[in-house]
Amino acid sequence: MKRAAAKRPVVATRLVVGATGLVAIASLPLLPYLSPWISGFFASVLALRLLTLRSTQKIGRWILVALSIAGTVLVLSQQHSLFGRDAGVSLLLLMLGLKLLELGSGRDLMVTVFLTFFLCASVFLFAQSIAITALMLAVTLGLVALLSEAHRVQPSTSVTQPARAALPMLLQAIPIMLVLFVLFPRISGPLWGLGGQDGRGRSGFSDRMSPGSISELVLSDEIAFRAKFVGSAPPARQRYWRGLVFWQTDGKDWTLAGGDSLDPASLEYSTSDAAVEYSVTLEPHFRRWAFALDLPATVPAGMEIHRDFSLRAQRPVRAPLRYQMRSHLSYNTGPLSPDERGRALQLPANTSKRMEKLALSWEQTNTTPSEVVRAALDFFHREEFVYTLLPPRLGANPADEFLFDTRRGFCEHFATSFTLLMRLAGIPSRVVTGYQGAEFNPHGDYYIVRQSDAHAWSEVWVEGQGWVRVDPTSAVAPERVEHSIDLRLMGSGMAVGFQNQLGFLMDLWRQGHLMLDALNMGWQQWVLDYDRENQAALLSRLGLAFLDQQWLGLAMVAAAAAVVLLVAFAQGRTGNPRLSAISRAYLRFCGKLERGGLAKQASEAPRAYAERICRKRPQLSPQVWPITELYLSLRYGAEDPRPEEVQKLASMVRRFRA
Template sequence: MTTAAPVLSDRVGLAPLGWLTLALTVLLAPHALNQPAWVVALALLSVGWRYMAARQGLRLPGRWLLALTALAATVGVVATHGTLLGRDAGVSLLLVMTGLKMLESRTPRDAMLTVFLGYFVVVTHFLYSQEIPVVLYLAAAMVLTTMALIRLNAVGPPPTLREHAGLAGLMLVQAIPVMVILFLLFPRLPGPLWGMPQDEPAARTGLSDSMSPGSISELLQSNAPALRATFPDGPPPAPLRYWRGPVFSAYDGRTWRPLPDFPYSPDPEPPLAPGTLTYSVMLEPHHNRWLLALDRPASVPAGARLNPDYVLSTRRPVHRLETYNLTSAPAAPLESELNPQRREQNLQLPGGAAPRARALAEAWLAETDAPSEVVQRALEFFNREPFRYTLSPPRLDRDPVDQFLFESRAGFCEHYAGSFVFLMRAAGIPARVVTGYQGGEWNRAGGYLLVRQSDAHAWAEVWLEGQGWVRVDPTAAVAPERIEQGIHAALSGDANVPAFLRRGEGLGMIMTLRFQWDYWRDVTAYYWNGWVLGFGPDRQREFLERLGLGHLDWRGVVGLMVGLLLAVAMVFGLAFLWRNRRPQRDPLARMYRRFARRMARVGIAPHPHEGPRDFAHRVARERPDLRDAVTRFTRTYEALRYGPDPDPDQFKALRLHLRELS
């Protein structure tokens, strides 16, 4: 019969190991969503092996085996990520080493180090997501990790589960004031609250840097927010809710792309006109460089630039929530003078593409030489012919413009915008495609306009003499309800429209509750993103101004922060001293000791074994002159000490009797 080999120098109890195993499992498991499977599996296997070794009395792996495993894991991280630096590689290495540290823990000190590594693992989750459910989950994980820390340091009888959770919760609650002070007052630097340089191209969400048939309609499958905007004077009407994004002027016969930048700077502040809009934008990460603004941007946020196509852009891709203030002048003219190079760029067409569309544009041009009349003819063509606005148009395998205009006549906004711009250029009118978002849903509870990915849109701009660039939306000629009421109204009869866009009647209670849930969830996300994740230098300054502290420079803010931290430390220190103060002595015992000292001064001291009544009898025998006073004091003392319901007046009488003996 064989027996299991003993665990080497295992001085960590089974119960503390159980708590530590549970805490690390809770911390490590969610990383399966963003880390290689082998990394999380190795870490969890190591943690589970350590606990089972203690439970079953198995031998732990030796130092050499652990060293070789650590080396192999490091090589695996390099092979997986191509580096040991950066967010993903660093987190992978931390997870592996946390599991291996747990596996080699043989002493309480080793276990303590593993707990501290667990706290670092908590932080790494915020590098991937800062959503409210993640924060709540990690708060619970923090409590569980702290409970493991308490159990490792427990002396005497093990605490109950309630005592465990209560003490862990108290320790974390005590940290909240310090956390709030540091969050609000620590000097903020421009940049994300949580984030590191991207190790590899991030999954892109939202608009693309090119447009081809079907590229915009793909975004309608997403209900995710694109931006939220607040307006001090109320939201603009639906026809003005055009959120300007990438502008495309280069066309190769199928795909529209932006022109390369060249040395040309438009007026960054177009003359303001009646109807100027002032607003703030909270832009969701889309991992490209442009910022969205209402047509036409009349101001440029700090750190941004306005390119020749009046598109706001930043130096670095938007990998985090961006908050900025803007002014737009929808009626202001854009580029009233078009230089020859710009004109040529916005008239170019690929040779041989769409001959039928070219012929149609030339026929319009033969009937009238006024560009505005040609624009009107094109809109009438879209309105008069049987065009359909649909989310699922047929594939355009040949010439996409001719096939759409004369055969399928079913498409989404990118089909109409692209073909319209082609027709205008064929007629000699400079034109370009503009992509962005159109519309938005006003959230009354939050007081902001919510623009979703499903509001993605494409329209056209034509350059007219004396007017500059003029927005023309051919979609409005086919489906005007798209502009006035939103995408859900334009696609109400489309069988392939996503469920979240079906807002008509007869949806039932489940869909109604879902819309309400989405509504309030977005309100919560708005304030969380704006005042926690988006709490940058501007928000911090706004907060200080609300407190009347806007005049403070960074030295004053640091001084205020240090002062508040010292005040919190003082309050906690006084509370600790008060809680651990010496217990107050019994006033009755103190009174009796005073009585005993007075008797000792007359030569009669109580014996250690002598009770109050026996001592009174002895005093009466040795000093008959004190009998009555001592008897009255002793009877009152016994009534207060041993009586069922002591009377406060008796304590006053006891003081009087003691005074008689002075």
């Protein structure tokens, strides 16, 4: 190898350009995650590489040293560390850039390609979509093509030639990959503490709700979770996905402070219907909230439940989390403890006279809490309240301003002001946030819940019924509860119903999206979420349930070896069987002559051998010459010997007698 490197001291320019291009493509998905300074530094190093392609002089060692020091300082100043995911990737890019700059020997090329492989793997720590995966596979194909090109003697005549050499290699590697992926013994949890990721750029609920926080959330089209029902799904107006329950307010914000204690006993409520069974696949949101239909009846493993029926994961959800759930849609939660009653009637200091008067009027004209609730909903319905994503800005007392002045708001405005009015009327109440609705995906038979389905509603406690859900938004915009909102229409101020008239095109677009989501769901379920449980389930379906973790490793090695053998066998069939048939026939001919005392000399060419035979045994001449000539023409003649000619040679040899 030393000799090979010495013989080809300079890596060909086309290889340098190829490597630089592939590194650039591989680093593209990382751009949003890197600081602009580091991206800029990396881009200028790549540009420098391409600009100095033609120069015969190598870039000086001191320039490389200066650049690497500058880069390290840059990473330190931007990331404040040299370890961890972000800093690690920044350093990797830096190293790659510098390696490209000094790309001189075959050794540098190999190291560059290996580093780029590593870069592709690091990209998957940031982005995991199908598109990114396809891009990384394309880069990998390019890298393999680059290596195979570097190990040839003559350069290829076209760019596609090395790619065509690399493609079968990747295809043959796929079965090996699948076996390793399926059988590799899984561990749960990170190997060491570096696994933490921040939730930057992720949308979701926070532990504080203020006017505007949900309308912000609803702007995101991101998927919150997917749900698959066993049997039929409940109707749209029943699909309230409970998330957080807020008791405490200071008149402006609602917080989780003073929330309910953990209490698995709270699941003991009376119900009159059969449970709805479903599974939820929660997207990572880096918080502990988990969602279930009102009201949850079970607590999945790894989760806990509060007395107010809000579900929490025991650890922040950093990876997609899948759990089985059961819920009852009709329920009676029973009596209220004095402590709960106190918290459910907590009032902020800034309630206004107008609000108190309004609540008092309801309390006086109605006798039961249910009638008070109906009166309040009537109020929202009757007065000129507008349901909009773009409400006017509110001041220090948002509830009062919303109720009497602006009257334009989103679900959180309705829910919070309604709850406050109930408390003023002496009815225990609280605010619940979560999601309302879900989009059905017929291609995968499951429901998609997006951030745009985020919603807020109220719960009031009624004697004899327990906590009852009241959704004041439905009094203003009943369609919100029946359909998901279409943001594009909401934003432009169009009526929700209008979307039906756009008809066909809209539908087509939606169908395409749903199909894509089904693909993503499969990707999520079978690739990204594949874990110890999936593995165990798959193994037991294959009848291999007896394989525990240690034996699994052994089974993986054995299965991989078997697949490698299969691949080797498949490769063997790419040879030319006719050519070996030709050689076999001629060797048989030689064997017959050898037994007849005319062994072929090693150095003798076929024609010279034939001449010698004919000198010694002239009677063999009419047989020997046709065989020799046919053999030579098949062997060194046409690009692809015709099968009938090969057969003819074989039969001539068979009839031949020395």
